[in-house]
Amino acid sequence: MSFTRTAATVGLVAAASLVLAGCSAGGGGSDTIKFAVAGPMSGENAVYGETQVNGIQLAVDEINADGGIDGKQVELEMFDDECDPTTAANVASRIVSDGGFEAVLGHVCSSATLAADPVYERAGLSLISGSSTSPAVSQQGFTNFSRTIPTDDIQGAQMIDFAAEELGKSKIAIVYASDDYGQGLYEAAVDQAEEAGVDIVSAETFVPNETKDFSSILTKTSASDPDVLLLFGYYNDMGTLVTQISGSLASVDKVASAGTAQPDYVSLGGAAAEGTYLLAFYDPSSPFPANEKYVAAYEKAYGGEEPNEQAAYWYEVPYIVKSAIEDHGGTKETLTEAIHATTYEGPTGKTAFEDDGDVTGKTGVVARVTDGVITLDPELTTKFAQ
Amino acid sequence: MGSELMQQIVNGLAAGAIYALIAVGYNLVFGLLELINFSHGHVYMVGTFVVLSLMDTGIPFPVAILGGLVIGAGLGMAVERFAYRPLRGANRIIPTVSAVAATLVLENAANIIWGPAARRFDTPLPKGSIEVLGVTLTTMHGIVFGTAAVLAFGLWLLVEKTPWGRSVRAIRDDLPTAQLMGIAVNRIVSSVYALGSILGVLAGVLFAAYYSTVYVGMGFTGTLNAFTAAVIGGIGSIKGSFIGGLTLGVVQALAAGFLSSGYMNAITFVILILFLIARPRGVVGRAEVSRA
Incomplete structure (x- = not known):
């Protein structure tokens, strides 16, 4: 009996002090x-x-x-x-x-x-x-x-242009995250591919953070015989995905979106991440x-x-x-x-x-995984910014 | 097209063999106590992380696996001792709640120790592949199938041909009578949890090596897939674990390959629900022994 009363008192005091703490935080000095x-x-x-x-x-x-x-x-x-x-x-x-x-x-x-x-x-x-x-x-x-x-409209279109113009590819395979980020990039890429006259030979999607077994997707992608692989997603998924690439797909160039441009992509992907082109909107060595x-x-x-x-x-x-x-x-x-x-x-x-809150006037950068480090490619960046 | 189908089936069988090994952990326990050990998936996740951490300190891969197995077995026994044994006589829903509590403890501990981000799992296992009739078979495929087959055979020997296995089967058939006949029930149950956890950690290492990644979420993913595999095959049955695991793996691979990987979990749940409605005892499930 006395125990419950003590407990109740402690509880009341705690609740009261929480309320007081809330007040002082909410009130906020000017x-x-x-x-x-x-x-x-x-x-x-x-x-x-x-x-x-x-x-x-x-x-x-x-x-x-x-x-x-x-x-x-x-x-x-x-x-x-x-x-x-x-x-x-x-x-x-x-x-x-x-x-x-x-x-x-x-x-x-x-x-x-x-x-x-x-x-x-x-x-x-x-x-x-x-x-x-x-x-x-x-x-x-x-x-x-x-x-x-x-926005991804800009990045999705850029990635198609990069693959088509800078790398000279025409059979494009895309693997994209099934959330708003991946789908936004994918839709922009489809529009741009039509404009640029290149073929999207396969487009596969996965559930970000959840899919770890990419073998089915990669088997299907490989069957479409692409000459470039665009990756629209986050570093953790893409780091896992590239390690599962085998067979003829292993020699195909990879181009990844900004969400992948994190050092952890390289630490997860290891040797399989080497050579990946990364299109982003910032690089530490930007001028x-x-x-x-x-x-x-x-x-x-x-x-x-x-x-x-x-x-x-x-x-x-x-x-x-x-x-x-x-x-x-x-x-x-x-x-x-x-x-x-x-x-x-x-x-x-x-x-x-702009009036709707979107940013204007940004130019992208092109980096590449070289010897296990994400490195800015100044030549491609300048060429591509024009 | 034909070779693509074959490739998807091979991919699915590899994933399925791993599910099967995890499912065995459920089925061994369920066979004995009619209790779904929901913490099993998290025990195998922790065990796999232990293997990774040991390798990080420079310990050779086989020794690291051994360390992971020991920790995994210990954890499995600890969960049984503290979360389940005190509740053995209680209504079935109660140990299910304590199982969820055990998973929360394990998951949060793993998050604190290893962090929430996925980690790379690099093993010295040989990496190579051969093409057979247009299907790429990697050495990892071989290792996964080989390990699963050896473990399945060993498990059958253990349960059907040893005195320990006879005790397990006796407890499965009638726990109170087994106890009256002098079988050390607590010790056998404890060892079954240890064995289930060992198979789980081995499956976890195969999973991590096959997909080159370890992450805290694999506990839940493993739980979902292995539980579904157990239901398909017949909950409580060891043979059912393998039938269910391989079936689920192939169905998922075909769904991902020919529909979209976005539907993989949806399809897993649909199969789970269909089996629970139409054939709750699974493909080879035993008729339920009532102990009322």
């Missing part, structure tokens, strides 16, 4: 400005969330050391969506009901962004993403969305003026780790939000409008926005 960071912090895609947070945190530390945004120190709170649409929608509800956030920096996977954005739109909260590339995201007709990375300083700061902050595309695009996001607030008078209510009016020169080049 000398700070809070942003929610949403991405995959756990699960198979946690690498993306980790680099997202690395990029954002580095920028925020720099901004805070420099006096913050409008004199307010920036605070971040992380939310884990596991790259999963259902979890993302739940996370969005939690962020909205908190009420203390100025804007959301997220999400990473397009499927997660698609599921979460309606929740933010209804609450009038701005969302800015540095990595959701599905064209569908900006086609929902919402007024709260911006992204700093080019933009802001890039050198950024790479040095990133490597210093994260123990010599080289920044990838994810980290670079997310690093720019807090700076873009800062400029939108300070230079274009953005408030919580008008932030998206102010972001769309902002232009910014960062490590990935110049960022400007």
Whole structure:
């Protein structure tokens, strides 16, 4: 009896202190400005969330050391969506009901962004993403969305052009992830192939994070006798896929999309990843003026780790939000409008926005896995950018 | 087209042989206790990661496998001792709940130790292939089929021809009577969990070597496929494990090859549901022995 009473008292005190803690966080002094960071912090895609947070945190530390945004120190709170649409929608509800956030920096996977954005739109909260590339995201007709990375329409078409023009191939095989990212690339590629007059001889899809046995897909692909293999998906799946390539398909050139351009693709794929062309929108050795300083700061902050595309695009996001607030008078209510009016020169080049929130004016880079390292090919990059 | 079909069937048989070895772990236990050991898939996942970690420290592949088998067997026995044995007399749903708890513990522990990302599994096994009538047969195909065949035969010998096997069959037929006849039930049950786990870890190593990858999610994938294989073949039956595993592997490969790999899990579930409705005892299942 006395035990239960004690337990109840402890429980009450705990609950009360939680409520109090919630109040003090939600109330937030006027000398700070809070942003929610949403991405995959756990699960198979946690690498993306980790680099997202690395990029954002580095920028925020720099901004805070420099006096913050409008004199307010920036605070971040992380939310884990596991790259999963259902979890993302739940996370969005939690962020909205908190009420203390100025804007959301997220999400990473397009499927997660698609599921979460309606929740933010209804609450009038701005969302800015540095990595959701599905064209569908900006086609929902919402007024709260911006992204700093080019869409899959552009990348899908680029990959066909690259295979057809730079590599001179005409029998194209595609393996793509069955989610919004893979399908977005695939649809853009089909349109572009028709325009460029090349044949897509086979197109196979797989369930990202789930399919580990690619032998059926590869057998079918091999039977179509392609001269180039385009990979639309994430580094973990593609790293596993390439190790299962055997027979005549082993000598066919591989061209992979930006989602694969992570060092882990090489560590999973090993020798089978060697020679893969990677089309991305950032490389640590890019010649933009802001890039050198950024790479040095990133490597210093994260123990010599080289920044990838994810980290670079997310690093720019807090700076873009800062400029939108300070230079274009953005408030919580008008932030998206102010972001769309902002232009910014960062490590990935110049960022400007279209009315629907999509980015304009980005050029891609071509890298290649050479001796186990993803290496920028300056010649192909220049040739291809033109 | 003909050779593509043959190739898909070979791919499917290899995947199916691996499912079968995992399914045996379920069926051995179910045969004894009529309990679905849902943590089995996670035990084999942890065991496979242990093999990877041992290899990372430079320990030779065969010794690393041995280490994984020992840890796997220990884990299997620990799960039985702490999650199932205290509940042996309880309603069947209760150990199922504790099985789910055991999987959560194992999965989260694996996430903390090895991280959520997939890891490369590189073995010194020979990599080569030959073409037979347009079908590519790799050395891994040979190793998977060979290992599965040897283990299947060894298991049959063990269960049908040894005193240990006689005790297992006695417990399977009637646990209280077996106990009355002086069979050390707890020890035999414990050893069955150890054996199931050992076969599971061997299957895990084959899986990891065949697909060159290890990841925490393989626990759940293994659970789903092996459980389906067990249902198809006949739950509780060792022969059924092999029939069910090979059937499921081939059906999945054909579905992925000629429809889309996106349908693979959907087809697995459809087969599972159809069997549960139409033939819950599977292809060769034993008639249920009631102990009411």
